[in-house]
Amino acid sequence: MTRPETIVPETPQPPYPIRHKSQIISGFGRGSSELGIPTANIPVHDELNNLPTGIYYGWCKIYPHPQESDTTDKRPDGQDVLFNHGNNLCKTDLSTVWPMVMSIGWNPFYHNKTKAAEIHIINKFSSNFYGADLEYVVLGYIRPELNYTTKEALIKDIELDISIAKDILKREEYAKYEHELE
Numbered sequence: 001m002t003r004p005e006t007i008v009p010e011t012p013q014p015p016y017p018i019r020h021k022s023q024i025i026s027g028f029g030r031g032s033s034e035l036g037i038p039t040a041n042i043p044v045h046d047e048l049n050n051l052p053t054g055i056y057y058g059w060c061k062i063y064p065h066p067q068e069s070d071t072t073d074k075r076p077d078g079q080d081v082l083f084n085h086g087n088n089l090c091k092t093d094l095s096t097v098w099p100m101v102m103s104i105g106w107n108p109f110y111h112n113k114t115k116a117a118e119i120h121i122i123n124k125f126s127s128n129f130y131g132a133d134l135e136y137v138v139l140g141y142i143r144p145e146l147n148y149t150t151k152e153a154l155i156k157d158i159e160l161d162i163s164i165a166k167d168i169l170k171r172e173e174y175a176k177y178e179h180e181l182e
């Protein structure tokens, strides 16, 4: 399938806005290391599970998880991940409402066996924040999940998603939802 054109309504249409707060869980660890596009994985709760698989846009905010000490968790492949629960983030990282893109689905390029929901925050952070809480509001749909013949083609499409999301979120009718998370 070739990438279909993104249709953007004047204002977010039902079922959007979809707003939630979830704790970041460990993913496959590929976003950062393989694609250079880190994603915060979150549980696929019912409201996300009911959406068509694909790529979405919206706003999000990070909160340190109310827990003082670091812990470790295991990735699906058994590798250990350090959970700092967002305690290392600076004031600006925590007070900003960030633009985001979200992927919900099976990652056909990687043949995942379970459905994942992942948020890429459009900003360069100096460290990770596994175990922190993410509050997010999903405002619309960009495109379906696609398969690719190369990793570079997947990265190129994700970069286009990011640029589309940034443009949409600048529009007044979409920008105003930023204040719902403040």
Ligand code: RBF
Pocket (backbone or CB within 6 Å): 027, 028, 029, 030, 031, 032, 035, 037, 039, 055, 101, 102, 103, 106, 107, 108, 109, 110, 118, 119, 120, 144, 145, 146, 147, 154, 157, 158, 161, 162
């Ligand atoms: N994976 C796919 O297999 N196909 C896609 O079309 C696809 N689109 C994505 C779009 C965005 C904005 C993001 C953040 C991720 C996307 N992914 C896609 C998921 C990607 O494969 C995943 O983030 C990494 O494998 C890390 O888990």
Ligand code: MG
Pocket (backbone or CB within 6 Å): 027, 028, 029, 030, 031, 038, 039, 040, 041, 118
């Ligand atoms: Mg991830």
